[in-house]
Amino acid sequence: MLRLYKPIQHDIFKLHTMLEHLVCSVWCKASEGETCESKLNDELKEIYISYEWLKNEIDEIYSEFVSLSDADKQSVKNAFSTNNKIEELCNGSESPIYLDALPEIVEKNIKPLLVDFYEKLLERAKVPGTKQDYYQKLIEENELQYCPCCGLSYFESEDSKYREAFDHYLPKSKYPFLSVNFENLVPLCHKCNSDRKGTKDPIKDGAKAFFPFSDNNHDILIDLTIDKSKDLRLLEKEDLVINLIGDTNKIETWNRLFDINERYNDVSRKLTKSLLQRIKRRHAKFAEEKNNWTYKDTLKELINDYEIDKYEDRKFLKISIMNDLMNNTNLIDVYR
Numbered sequence: 001m002l003r004l005y006k007p008i009q010h011d012i013f014k015l016h017t018m019l020e021h022l023v024c025s026v027w028c029k030a031s032e033g034e035t036c037e038s039k040l041n042d043e044l045k046e047i048y049i050s051y052e053w054l055k056n057e058i059d060e061i062y063s064e065f066v067s068l069s070d071a072d073k074q075s076v077k078n079a080f081s082t083n084n085k086i087e088e089l090c091n092g093s094e095s096p097i098y099l100d101a102l103p104e105i106v107e108k109n110i111k112p113l114l115v116d117f118y119e120k121l122l123e124r125a126k127v128p129g130t131k132q133d134y135y136q137k138l139i140e141e142n143e144l145q146y147c148p149c150c151g152l153s154y155f156e157s158e159d160s161k162y163r164e165a166f167d168h169y170l171p172k173s174k175y176p177f178l179s180v181n182f183e184n185l186v187p188l189c190h191k192c193n194s195d196r197k198g199t200k201d202p203i204k205d206g207a208k209a210f211f212p213f214s215d216n217n218h219d220i221l222i223d224l225t226i227d228k229s230k231d232l233r234l235l236e237k238e239d240l241v242i243n244l245i246g247d248t249n250k251i252e253t254w255n256r257l258f259d260i261n262e263r264y265n266d267v268s269r270k271l272t273k274s275l276l277q278r279i280k281r282r283h284a285k286f287a288e289e290k291n292n293w294t295y296k297d298t299l300k301e302l303i304n305d306y307e308i309d310k311y312e313d314r315k316f317l318k319i320s321i322m323n324d325l326m327n328n329t330n331l332i333d334v335y336r
C-alpha cells in the first residue's frame with residue numbers, strides 16, 4: 001500500500017458484530033434443550049425472520065453444532081476471534097487458523113453462508129448501511145483521488161454513483177469469518193484488485209503485509225535510477241531500476257500481490273519524456289528572472305512544489321525521476 005486508509009466509523013460495521021454474535025454466542029453455545037431462535041439478539045432476529053433461506057441455513061448449522069463436542073465449539077470460537085485480529089495477522093504477531101484445523105462444518109456449511117452474508121445481505125440493504133455509502137464516506141474522509149494501493153489509477157469520487165470494488169484483503173475463501181468485516185474490505189482500483197491480486201493471500205506462509213487501515217505515518221521511499229547512457233525518451237524496462245524502501249517484508253508482499261515494481265517502471269518510463277520537456281519549459285522561465293539559475297535550482301523548485309500534493313497525478317514518481325536527474329542535469333538539454 002502506497003498509502004493507508006484513515007479508518008472511519010460507519011453503521012456497516014454492525015453486520016460483522018451480528019456475525020460474531022451468531023458464531024460465538026449462538027452456534028458455539030448450541031445445546032439440546034434450547035432453540036436457535038431463543039438465543040438470537042434482537043438485531044439478528046430481525047434479519048433471521050425476514051429471510052427464509054437465511055433462517056434455514058442458520059437453523060441447520062445450529063442443529064449440527066448441538067452434537068459438536070465442547071472442544072470443537074471452542075476451536076471455532078477461538079478461530080473466529082484469532083482470524084479477526086487482522087492487523088496482528090498482517091504484522092505476524094498472530095498466526096491464522098486455517099479451515100483444515102476446524103470441524104468440517106465450518107468449510108462445508110458456514111463458509112458458503114458467510115459468502116452469502118456478503119453477497120446477498122449487504123446488497124439487499126436489510127442490514128445497516130450500504131457499501132456505496134460507506135465507500136463515499138471513506139473516500140471523502142481520506143480525500144482520495146487515486147487508488148491508495150498503487151497511486152496510479154484514478155478512483156471513483158465520493159460524488160460518483162459508481163464505486164471501486166471492495167477487495168477481501170485476506171481472501172474469504174480461506175478466512176470466511178472475515179467475509180463482512182470492513183477492516184478486511186478494502187476499496188482498490190480494478191488493476192490492483194482484479195488484474196493483479198485476485199484471491200492471493202497477503203499472509204501466505206507467514207508473510208507480513210501492510211494492514212490497509214491506520215492513522216499512523218506511512219511513507220514509502222521510491223528510489224529510482226535511470227541508465228544515463230540511454231536515450232531518456234526511449235527507455236526500456238531494464239534501463240530503469242526501482243527500489244521500494246520501507247518495511248522490507250511488507251513491501252515484498254505489496255509487490256508480490258500488486259506487481260508494484262513493474263508497474264512503476266512502466267509508468268515512470270512513459271512519464272520521463274514529458275517531464276523532461278516540462279523541466280525545460282519551467283527552467284527557461286526561472287532563468288529569465290534570476291541570475292545564475294541552474295537546472296538543479298529548477299529541479300529543487302519543482303520537487304518542492306510536487307511534494308505538497310505528491311499523491312496527485314503520479315507526482316510521487318515524477319519526484320523520484322527528478323531526484324535521479326539531479327546529478328545529471330547536463331542530460332536535460334540534450335533532448336528537444
Ligand SMILES: [Zn+2]
Nearest residue numbers: 147150189192
Ligand atoms: Zn491500484
